Amino acid sequence: MAFAIVATMLIRMVGEYLFSQKVREEQRMTEDLAAGFVSVLGDRDAGALYAQVLEAAEQSDSRVIVLDTQGVAQADSLSQANGQRLALQEVAHVLRGGASTYGFYDLRSSSSTFLRSLSFSARGDALMGVYTAPIPVEGRLAGVVLYLSDAREVFDNLTRMQLRMTVWLVLVALAVLTMSVLVTRLFTRPIEELSAGIARMTNGDLSSRVTVRGHNEYSQLAEAFNMMCQRLERLDQTRNQFVSNASHELKTPLSTMKVLIQTLQYQDVYDPEMQAEFLGDIDAEIDRLNAIVGDLLTLVNIDSGRQELKPELLRLDELIDETAYRLRPLAEKRGIHMDVVVKDRIETMADARKLSQVFYNLMDNAVKYTPDGGFVRAEVGRNGRMARVTVSDSGIGIPKADLIHVFDRFYRVDKARARTTGGTGLGLSIVKQFILMHEGTVDVDSEENVGSTFTVELPIINLTA
Numbered sequence: 001m002a003f004a005i006v007a008t009m010l011i012r013m014v015g016e017y018l019f020s021q022k023v024r025e026e027q028r029m030t031e032d033l034a035a036g037f038v039s040v041l042g043d044r045d046a047g048a049l050y051a052q053v054l055e056a057a058e059q060s061d062s063r064v065i066v067l068d069t070q071g072v073a074q075a076d077s078l079s080q081a082n083g084q085r086l087a088l089q090e091v092a093h094v095l096r097g098g099a100s101t102y103g104f105y106d107l108r109s110s111s112s113t114f115l116r117s118l119s120f121s122a123r124g125d126a127l128m129g130v131y132t133a134p135i136p137v138e139g140r141l142a143g144v145v146l147y148l149s150d151a152r153e154v155f156d157n158l159t160r161m162q163l164r165m166t167v168w169l170v171l172v173a174l175a176v177l178t179m180s181v182l183v184t185r186l187f188t189r190p191i192e193e194l195s196a197g198i199a200r201m202t203n204g205d206l207s208s209r210v211t212v213r214g215h216n217e218y219s220q221l222a223e224a225f226n227m228m229c230q231r232l233e234r235l236d237q238t239r240n241q242f243v244s245n246a247s248h249e250l251k252t253p254l255s256t257m258k259v260l261i262q263t264l265q266y267q268d269v270y271d272p273e274m275q276a277e278f279l280g281d282i283d284a285e286i287d288r289l290n291a292i293v294g295d296l297l298t299l300v301n302i303d304s305g306r307q308e309l310k311p312e313l314l315r316l317d318e319l320i321d322e323t324a325y326r327l328r329p330l331a332e333k334r335g336i337h338m339d340v341v342v343k344d345r346i347e348t349m350a351d352a353r354k355l356s357q358v359f360y361n362l363m364d365n366a367v368k369y370t371p372d373g374g375f376v377r378a379e380v381g382r383n384g385r386m387a388r389v390t391v392s393d394s395g396i397g398i399p400k401a402d403l404i405h406v407f408d409r410f411y412r413v414d415k416a417r418a419r420t421t422g423g424t425g426l427g428l429s430i431v432k433q434f435i436l437m438h439e440g441t442v443d444v445d446s447e448e449n450v451g452s453t454f455t456v457e458l459p460i461i462n463l464t465a
């Protein structure tokens, strides 16, 4: 819209400028003609005057008439107006002593035969330009030059030029418009692709990725988006895996219990001994279920950041002694010797419940994966600024290939054996998480059929020291 207004104004301005240029040119020419007539008019040579008028008209392709001081035509290039008094206001202006002037007459709208008779053009539609200039001889007005031109052609040329300009401006406008549409598309396309990707993701398609070519901010954004998708997808997969593993782990004791209860239900003869045994088994399964659910809850709480560290000042060696004490009956039942070696007494700020579970899990594993008659040894000592606890055993060991996985959730080296020992594969992942919360480290070293050593290092935080 604004463009249209500016364009119209521009076209009009250019038109007016060119037109006034043309007018000025013709006016100057009329004045030049007037200057040329000075000498012939002074000589009063009618023949020479006519010849000069004719020549001037031919040269400028117009009609030239020289009038005397009464406004009567003395020499007309078309020889029609000779002797006539031409009462034009432009003539009168000069006769009154005015300077050169001009005017335009549209012959189409004028019914004046007089004006028509002046037109030199054969075309009736002529727009007649009338220019007059005084011819001064020795300081006095001796006559008037009347120069009649066909302005229609000038007008037509102007209109044509204006039309051409309009066409050009429209073309430029169209080009600018297409360009701007293209450029906007160029900028909005990547955004559209991104939002489409986000929409797909919102609808649950986490495998969705967006492709944005180039090396600009958009492609960086797309890359970041894809990275986020990838992480979310992986998170989603781990979560699904976790839920599926957890359900599987819960299913096993449940189906065992179901079988036990069904056997009891459809027992033909009442056998109190068998009933007691089965009930004992069911009780054990419930314990196991309880343990699994407890572990799962712990892990879920860690994941959601709900597990907070509640540090208190504690004695690490005493904590380990207590844990060993709880496990000793189990170990002794299987002839496993359990040892706690305190190299240094260590006092530190730590979460007693969490560390207690850490060492319980480690020692429980050591007992569980050691054949009858073996040994389990826990050592507490100082290693620089860290407290170091090692739990070693003379057990079955862990194959090299499995070492890096034992801290993974639900990971068990020997699935079949774990079934009988009742492991879920969650113990060590909890150990790892709790130790990380304490900003410590946990490592494992093991040799198959020789034994394993788990090493925990914890920073000693002692406010009193």
Ligand SMILES: Nc1ncnc2c1ncn2[C@@H]1O[C@H](COP(=O)(O)OP(=O)(O)OP(=O)(O)O)[C@@H](O)[C@H]1O
Pocket (backbone or CB within 6 Å): 295, 361, 365, 366, 369, 370, 393, 395, 396, 397, 398, 406, 411, 412, 413, 414, 418, 422, 423, 424, 425, 426, 427, 428, 429, 452
């Ligand atoms: N001291 C050890 N000696 C040999 N193998 C071990 C030892 N500790 C752990 N493992 C192996 O690592 C696996 C993972 O141990 P983790 O404590 O996480 O699970 P679990 O003992 O099987 O089950 P639970 O969740 O009941 O602890 C075990 O299944 C076992 O195969």
Ligand SMILES: [Mg+2]
Pocket (backbone or CB within 6 Å): 361, 364, 365, 423, 426, 427, 428
């Ligand atoms: Mg365990």
